[in-house]
Amino acid sequence: MLGYTLRQLEYFVAVGETGSIAAASEKVNVSSPSISAAIAHLEAVFGLPLFVRQHAQGLSLTSGGRRMLEQARTVLREADALMDLSGDISGLVRGPLAVGCLLTFAQVVLPPVRRSFQDAYPEVRVEQHELNQADIFSFLRRAEIDVALTYDLDLPADLTFEPLIELPPYAIVAEDHVLADRKTVAVEDLLGLPMVLLDLPFSAEYFLSFFTRIGAKPVIAERTRDMAVMRGLVANGFGYSLANVRLPSDVSPDGKPLKFIPLEGDARPMRLGLLMAEGAGSASVVRAFVEHCKARVTPDHLPGVKI
Structure with a gap:
């Protein structure tokens, strides 16, 4: 013994x-x-x-x-x-599950998905990690997380991505911004205007690629790695920003209104999905989480986010 x-x-x-x-x-x-x-x-x-x-x-x-x-x-x-x-032998789903989530939407998407999953599978112990894209890759390779909710940003070949939905980009502006009354905006409309860049690994490159595609550069006035700080800076007139997630409330953390304007043209949407190491989906608890996310995250519904 x-x-x-x-x-x-x-x-x-x-x-x-x-x-x-x-x-x-x-x-x-x-x-x-x-x-x-x-x-x-x-x-x-x-x-x-x-x-x-x-x-x-x-x-x-x-x-x-x-x-x-x-x-x-x-x-x-x-x-x-x-x-x-x-669990595989008995048909029960139980045991530990470490879930990663991209910082930009971890505050709104993961909690309701996790709540409904744990209600359905009470014998699963979920541990969550809020990470940037580069850290998600590292945590998956070191087996520190089993699966991650993230975007299809520069995905390495050794990891497996299961797409769920597409999220188109928005320009975010203050209520009194020069573009606030527009129904849509083009990247060209943003040239020369100050930008608040959400400066996270891979995410920043994605947003800046909109300008590279037309041979231009944005005027980056502010950089931040925090989604809430970005919204606060935008609402207080420090510039526009770009994002793919629209929260249920179109206000900044300090209560000022924000306008979310669809970006027109050929700017590609982000695909939100589940990222795993090769073979991770063979584990019953990971399979159950993947199937749960497929049922909960659909083109018509993303928990905590306006579609």
């Missing part, structure tokens, strides 16, 4: 990754004394120190602790795979 539990290994990995009992406690939502006790128990069972205690700098893994950490991660992954296999 083992002298330790998978839960104790989970606490060990959390401390090893955060370097702090307090941070690990927050990460796994367990009291600090419980984690300290688990680490002490593992050190006694294994007969070796896992960490060096440094009063001012937290905990550092010993050389043996680093090797044990890698093995503990492997054991936990294999335990998750065993749970998933049992």
Whole structure:
């Protein structure tokens, strides 16, 4: 019989990754004394120190602790795979699911999709990560997430994309902007006007490609990586912006009105879909999430977003 539990290994990995009992406690939502006790128990069972205690700098893994950490991660992954296999055999969907979501719509799309999924599959434990596109690629390749809701932006060949819907681009302007009364705008109409660029990896290149296509450059007055900050800057007259997601309320975080104007011409829409590593869809919990998203995200309905 083992002298330790998978839960104790989970606490060990959390401390090893955060370097702090307090941070690990927050990460796994367990009291600090419980984690300290688990680490002490593992050190006694294994007969070796896992960490060096440094009063001012937290905990550092010993050389043996680093090797044990890698093995503990492997054991936990294999335990998750065993749970998933049992779900395949029994027909039940259960176990852990790590879901990534692109920062630009994580605040509105993922929470309702996750809520309805967990209501349908209460034995699934969902962990969510809000990421930019570059980090989504890295997290999928390192198996830190199982699947991600994202756009088809510069997708690498080693990852699999399952499209859900297309989202056309909008120009976003303040209520008193010179273009505010237009029904549609062309990229040419934006030339010479100050722009607030949503400056996220791959997203920025997508928006700037509209101008490159016509041999022009926008006048970038402001850059931000935060969707809410972008909306605030636009509403307060610092420039227009471009986006593919329209929130249910056309107001900025400080309550000022915004106008969303469809971009005319041949600017390609974003395709929203699910990105996975090769073979990830064979896991029952991932398959269930994919099918749930296909049912919930349709051309007529995207949770939390105006279509």
